Amino acid sequence: MSLLEARHLEKRYGDQIVLERIGFRVETGEFVTLVGASGCGKTTFLKLLLGTERISRGALTLDDRPLPDEPGPDRGVVFQRYSVFPHLTVLCNVMMAEELAGSRWLGKLFGAARRRAVETARARLEEVGLAHALHKYPHELSGGMQQRLAIAQALMMRPRILLLDEPFGALDPGIRQDMHALITRLWREQQLTIFMITHDVKEAFALGTRLWVFDKIRHDPQAPEAYGATITYDLAIGENRRPPEDLGRTVDAMNEGWTQTFQETPI
C-alpha cells in the first residue's frame, strides 16, 4: 500500500484542462521536488493534495482512501508568503496547533496546559533556530526567519505529508543554504513525506529523493486549452545528487519558456 497514489488524475476548470494523465505512487519518507515552467499546474497539483481544489477525473488516494476535499492536520503546508499569522507572536504562532487541539471552544489554553504548550513550542523553535525571537511579531522577522517559523508551525501537528510551495523562493542565496540544511534535517528526523515546488532545478536535486517535471506534452495551436500538463519526468535522485547532463539543460531551457523541446513523450 502506498501512502499516496494517483490514477489517471485530471483537473480542469470549465473547458480548460490544467492537469491530465497523471499517475504515481509515493511512499512514506520520500522527498518529491516539483519543477516546471510557470503556469503548468504545479501549484494546482499542490492544491489538489492540500484539498482546496478537487480532482475532476481519476483517483487520488491517501492510504487507499480518497483524499479529503478540505485541508486537514494530516497535511501541513508552507507557502511562499502569508504562512504565519501576523497577529500572533512567534511563540503563539507555534502554540496555535496545540491550543486548537486542546480547547475546542476558545482555541486558547490556560494554566498548566498553556505552560506545557509553551514548553513544546519553545523546544520546537529552538530546533529551527528562533529561540531568541519568541516574543517578536512576524513583521519584525526577516524573510528567512518567517519561513523558519512557518515550518516550525506546520510541523507542530506532526503532519504525514508536508507541502511546500516555493518556500525559499523569496530568500537570499545564503539564507537558502541554511534553510536547505534545516529542511533536510527535519525531514530525516521526523520521517516526513515532502512535496516541494521550486523554480530552482539545483535546489530540486539538492533536496529531493525524487524529481517530477511538469510540462505540457501535447499542443493544439488552435485550442491551447485542450491539453493539460502532466508529469513528463519522474526521476529517482541518487546519492550523488547531480542532474544528468541532458536533463539539467532541458529543464533549464524549459524554465525559459522553450516548452516545445519536449515533443517526444517520456515516461
Place this chain on the structure above:
Amino acid sequence: MKRLINYTPSRGSRWLIGLVPFGIIALAYLVLSNARLAGNPNDRLLPSPATMVETFTQLATQASVRTGTIPLWDDTFASLERLGLGIAISALIGLVVGVLNGGLPLMRAKLSPLVTVVSLIPPMAILPVLFIAFGTGEMAKVALIVIGVAPFLVRDLQSHAMRLPDEQLIKAQTLGASSWQVLLRVLLPQLMPRLMASTRLALGSAWLFLIAAEAIAAQEGLGYRIFLVRRYLAMDVILPYVVWITLLAFVIDRVLALTSQRLFPWFHAEEGGKS
C-alpha cells in the same frame, strides 16, 4: 533642486506649521468680531472671546434655575451616553456580522445583499419612523446612530475579512482548526484593529446623527442645547459648544487611535510609519 515630494518638515516645525492655519482662522474671527462689535456693542452674531468664555463658564459651573443641575455636564453626559451606546452596539453588530459574513460564504450569500441595501437607506429619512416606533426617548436616538453606523462597519469589516490571504485560512485548517476556531482565532483578532479604525471614521457620522436626533426631540444634550439657543441667536453659547463637541470628538479619536496602537502593534507596523 530637490523634488517637492521629498521635502519633509522637521519634528518641531511640523507642529508650528500645523498651528499656523488655526492662528489665521482665530485672527480672522477676531478682526471680524471687533469690526461688528465696534458698530454695535450688542451684536450677537460674532461675540467677543471674552463674552464666550464668560457664558461658557456660567454654563459649566452654575446650576440652572429650572432643573437645578449644571447644563454643560448634563448635556455632555447625556450626549456621550447616547453616542457611546450607539457606537458600542454598532461595533458589536459590525464585528459579529462582519466576521460571519466575511468568514462563511453561506452566510454572506444570505446577508450581504440585505446589508448593502440597508446601508444605502439614508438614516435621516427614517428618523420619523424611529420616533414613531420607539417614541421620542433615548431608544430612538441610539437606534438612529446604530442604523447609520452599523451597516458601514459591517461592510467594511466584511470586505477586510475577505481580503485576508486565503493562505492563512488554509494554514489554520492544516493546524486542525474547526470553522468556529478559524473565525475566533484567525478572523476575529485580525479584524479588531480594523474595527477600531473604522469606528474612528464612523464617529463623524455618529455625531451627526446624534445631534440631528437631539435637535428634533430631547430634554438635554449638546445638540439639544445648540438648537434651543438658536432661537435667541445666542452665538456666545453655540460657538463654545461647537468647540467643546469638537474637543470631545478629538479626544475620543485620539483615545481610540492610541488604544489601537498599544493593543495591536502588528497592525500598525503594516501600515507603515507615515505621519
